[in-house]
Amino acid sequence: MDGNGQKRDTDRGETIIEVRNLTKKFGAKLVLDKINLSIEKGKTTVVIGPSGCGKTVLIKHFIVLQRPTQGEVYFKGERVDNLAERQLNSVRTHFGYLFQEGALFDSMTIAENIMFPIRQHAKNRDWRQIEEVIKVKLAMVGLDGFQNYFPARLSGGQRKRAALARAIALNPEVILYDEPTTGLDPIRSDIISELIVKLAKELGVTSIVVTHDMKSAYKVANRIIMLHNGRIVADGNADHIRNHPHPVVQQFINGQVSEDDLAVLRMSGSVASSQFLPRDFEL
């Protein structure tokens, strides 16, 4: 059941990640409010919602980069939110995380970036084999030949693809994408969306995508969840979301400004012109 009491359309499979009553506060600000959610293995789940609604905070809890104020996080049935950092390190190797800006290590080349998790965790330290793995991972994202480039020399889309190659370096079971298409032009966005679909198919991974790009969301999602004011207001497949009766969902997916927001804008405009600009002020 979603926030409107509607039944989800997705068929339930094996759960890989589960959060129960997840609440997160930063000081007095409530970001996530008693979220209950199960992520199915092998499916692509997209989390949508307006900027600042807590999407990134939610997926950071899955990998315990954030600790909940209240509630529990489970990975493969094991509670992980209460583990010590040292114990979490082995859990985190099951995840790949694509950060919003890539978060590539700017002092390393692309090859060294991809090599980083391999050298930290892989027992095999044969250089030739590691080089081959790097080549394969870069080929999967269409960047073979960029091994010796530094991140600063790549375009925004290339950086995201290189970061994706690093995220899949350890063959993770779950890939978390934090706004993978933000800041990219429509064609580069579409390339990233195609990559998400391709990796889900080829690697059979569970994907969780945070985005407010609805075109990308519809393309990649088996299931879409919408967050608003720290709660899940909609949960279902693409058609379910398209036809969702909740006005907040319709405003978001159609990119419409609410009447309340418009009223605030009109009010702030009139205040600015009346109080801060003198009548004889010329630009």
Add this chain to the structure above:
Amino acid sequence: MIAVLGAKAVQDVVNAGRFGRFAWRSATTSARSCARRSTYPLIWTQMFIIGVHSVPVIMITGAFVGMTLAVQAYDQLAGMGLEEHLGVLINISVVKELGPVLAAVMLAGRIGGALTAELGTMNVTEQIDAVRSMGTDPVRYLVAPRLLACLLLTPVLTIFADLMGVVGGALVSFLQFGINSRAYWTFSASAVALWDVSVGIAKAFFFGGAIAIISCYKGFNCKEGAHGVGQACTEAFVASFISILALDFGLAVMFKAIYQVFWPIKSIVT
């Protein structure tokens, strides 16, 4: 007013607790890293950045300390006819106090600022979160090599500063004031003991640890944006500077107490 002061006090206690926890974690992780051969290349890299690149500025700092001391102290000693004892004053001051302290202050500016800026930038661009997300402890990967390099190399750099301080002071004494070099070195050798040199080097070990932990902590906890990184660098330098002076005082008291305990034993043995 009381509520604001209370909130500030609570926040300060929380921050002190966070720093204490970070310092403890850094120390224990660094101790464990000593046994991990995979950490050695990272330590070597940091030693090169922290140590080799700092040698010229540290030597210049040491030389000017010695030279200035000679110029300042000569008139007082010459007035009493004790100018040949100038080396005692210069060399004791350099090896025990000014060499370690000023070398550490120079390192706090050069190394501490760079550490905070580097880790702060990594923090705001989510690179530290990226390290964690790949199952690697950022304290082990980023802090431990820097802390170990600072602990190992600050005493070595202090020896360079001491050496140049001694040379600088001697050159000014001989060339500018015409002091007899044989008398200068004889009085210096009789007054400056191995204990004095050891105290200075031991102090440098603690200064290096303080600079590394404070700078890394500020980098790990810096606020977003260029302003946040800049502010963290400033705070790191100020905190390191005050810590160096406070540690210098504390260690001076401690070493004096140790000396007073063991000095009678030495007198009996010899």
